[in-house]
Amino acid sequence: MSLLAGCAAPKPVEEPPAPLVVAGYEAVEDNGFLIEAVNPELLKEGRARTEVDYAGDEAPGTIVIDTFSRKLYLVQEGGRALRYGIAVGREGLGFRGTGVISRKVEWPSWQPTQNMLTTRPDLYAEYAGGLQGGLDNPLGARALYLYRNGRDTYFRIHGTIQNESIGHATSAGCIRLFNQDAIDLYNRTDMGTKVKVRSLEESLAADGPQMDDAWGRAVPDTPENVAQKEIDLQTISAQEAAKQEAEAAATAEAEKAAAKAEKKRLARCRNKGISADDCPFEQT
Secondary structure, three states: OOHHHHHOOOOOOOOOOOOOOOOOOOOEEEOOEEEOOOOHHHHOOOOOOEEEEOOOOOOOOOEEEEOOOOEEEEEOOOOEEEEEEOEEOOHHHHOOEEEEEEEEEEOOOEOOOHHHHHHOHHHHHHHOOOEOOOOOOOOOOEEEEEEEOOEEEEEEEEOOOOHHHOOEEOOOOOEEOOHHHHHHHHHHOOOOOEEEEOOHHHHHHHHOOEEEOOOOEEEEOOHHHHHHHHHHHHHHHHHHHHHHHHHHHHHHHHHHHHHHHHHHHHHHHHHOOOOOOOOOOOOO
8 A cells, every 4th residue: 555545635525415405495484483395205296386377267366276186376467377286174175166365374373173172172172272373383384364255264275284285185274385385375465365266167177187196195087197096006005014014023023032031031040049020120
């Protein structure tokens, strides 16, 4: 080896590549709260905010919600719209037709409905008195409140603390967006903005029939997606079987090790003339 080798500068340690982040979905600090970046995997299949062609006859500035395709559109000029991926809760399915945004709140407080308290007290009872806005609040960073004829409809468009829910039908809540999207929509929405929630007939005419993929996310009902769902279901089943097999093997190995340790403990006591009943356990 060359004598100079010992004087060579050490090879720099390579930093691991930074995780990919989609523009517009980076981590952001807002009103003292740090909103995490959205995993790019959750932004596939049209769930990321994007500008698209729009053939509807709604006026620019209108918010159009399709609970069947799980998309929200903010209509723009020139036959265009901003499209957002959404999650739709049970409360979100109970409204059709039109209303207006009559209240806007940053980092809103939240209180479970009486129905939530009645049906799932195990989940919601501790929040019966309400929950202040923040990173643990299910309404997320922003909320838009829909009114009709001057009365609150209890229909909300809001952020979320469960990014993985976007694209899904959920058990509770109204219309959820990624927090980054909730902030974006909030900033583009004025008081009095008209909101239209499509009927099934209107959804079919605009976006065509929908289906749930293997993970429960809304996608167009096409032969390709049907075939892909079957493949994905088989993959998920195989992964689950492999996981259960690995867990069973780990359990069996742990039980084997515990039995071996117990045998050694009793043998030590027996060699010392100590009965099994009086044999002490080793301190860990």
